[in-house]
Amino acid sequence: MNIPLFERLHQEGLIADPSLQKVKQRAGSRLFSVHWELKTILYLGILLLTGGLGILIYKNIDTIGHQVILAVIGLICISSFVYCERKKLPFATTRVPAPNSFFDYILLLGCLTLITFITYLQVQYTVFGTAYGLATFIPMVILFFCAYYFDHLGILSMAITNLAAWMGIAITPLNILKANDFANAEIIFAGLLLGVALTAIAWASERRNIKAHFEFTYVNFGINILFIACLAGMFHFDSFYPLWLLPLAGAVFYFYKKALSTRLFYFILLITLYGYIGLSYVLIRFLLWATHELDGIFLILMYFIGSATGIIVFLSRMNKKMK
């Protein structure tokens, strides 16, 4: 708190006496928060512990020690869930805050150890058979259940990535482009379907007010996979690539409306960039096909300079409009 500044503002009659007093008082007694430091330590601790245990049972799978490790994992899992069940606030379809700052992480530990356990059972005894996808389907159901039952955004995100994995797509943020084979028509349509489904779930959650605060997480995964699938389709299907502008335009329109109603600039940025890439791709292909060598390149350069300037103006207008 900059006390001289607030004294000046006070003298100018911009703030009242009690406010100045409050500012001065707070400046003297401001607490130093180590909230994020503790959270990070806790988070990394859980990351290391679950990772370490996962490798441990894998490496010791044929020794006597692995039963001990299994027991330890089971114990951690059960005690985590018992703790969460006892501490949690009553279930509601609206947002339920965590009872304390530890709760979220203990729940995470419980879910992760449970999945390690299930995966182990599958590898060792093939409990869930070899049927397609069941080994991913069951963790997914558990994760979705925990996310809703305990109200946890992180576990919801894990559940959504598991849902995608079950459909054969990787949608974790850093793998979405490199782990998927977008030259495969099946993946493109699966991505399209997943994107629409996630957007629909988000819409329903908000409409029926069932954990409405989960909406953004669904939309966030949905919008990205939807647009990427559209663009991949455009790049992949040579013969009728301009047709992909239709779903792209539909998605841009839907999310534009959504951005206006929710006042989220994040969506504006995404629709602008994805839409721009799609439109530019179609135009460039057309120009290269329709013109002679250097003319086309000049036209393309002009197009980029002009269109990018136009979009800068558009973004600046949106910034003013949505403020």
Place this chain on the structure above:
Amino acid sequence: MIAYNRTSLDNLLIKEEAADAFHQQLISIEEYNAIEKAYPVDLYSPNIFIRIGLFLLTTVIVSMGYAFFLLLEIAGSEKGIGIMTFVYSLLLYGALEFMIRNKKSYRSGIDDALLWLCIGGIVGAANLIFSSVSVAGHAVLIFIPAFYFLLRFGNAIMGALAFMALLVIVFYGVTPLGNIAKTIMPFLLMALSFIVYRLVKNYSNNYRLRYYQHCCTLIRILALLILYAAGNYFAVREVSNSLFDLQLKEGESVPYGWVFWFPTVLLPAIYIFRGIQKKDVILLRAGLILVAAIIFTFRYYYHLAPLEIAMSIGGTIMIVIAYFITKYLTPPKHGFTHAEPNDPALAGLLQVESLIVAQTFHQTPTHGTGKHFDFGGGSGGGAGATDSF
């Protein structure tokens, strides 16, 4: 020196202070609005998403414009293209000044992009005009514009860039002097970082430097990390080995290498201790991050336990430590609390956190390779709070 209107910048600082007081419920909304009205900010600083968009689009425009000039110069020699590139960078600088003077662009993405592209253009032009530019030459070429941009635009990343370039200049300027110079190099870099840290720390609250607070913060973080890296055993051994061509064998060390185990282990401890003592977020967080560096350095040379056991034990210890600190700080003690700071800027962090969780704990046994399982293991990395410096 600074390119922006001083009154606008002052008003921005006042507005930020008032917003902070408002979010802590010290002043009312009416008072906040009155302050905003009395001290209007006419700078154009859109939010982070628009800023990213404008950054990318400006980059598109500038590179397409460059391609345009290249097509005109297509028959030109390398030197000719180099001179053209240099002129183009000057044009970019002119555009930057224009955007600031006429459009009041302040951290809008456009000015950020132009700064980067301008430096890139100068370095590129030098490479085209002079056939071979040494590493030190590159560093000088980056240092001069970056330092100028730091002073003129108060851009934090330019400050960091200038600092790094300075270190590279010192490194390559001193090493040719002989073996003694090479031996004292780590100490020289440590001393330099320490001096920069002290200077920035002492002057960061100076009224005359009030527009450069972001730069000071970033340079302080960087100086602390480089101070550590310069004295870190791993960094000293491996960098000396590869750059000075020592051809060390496994188990061998640089002469008096053991000396570097002291800063390797002690510096983070000092950072954390001073951070707690002074209630300094930067010192504390730098210290905590560097604890990981101690562990990494140690494990690289001495394997006391297999990785998975070390991970399990380390993870358990971290969970227990976090638990006991939280217990200890309920209720708040010695001015420390574990309660969440009341800052609306961090509201989006919860979404980011959930994405990090999904990224680090992903288990995606895709159906193509049905026999491979990830076993709840993470792909490592991602710390939650480091982005809120």
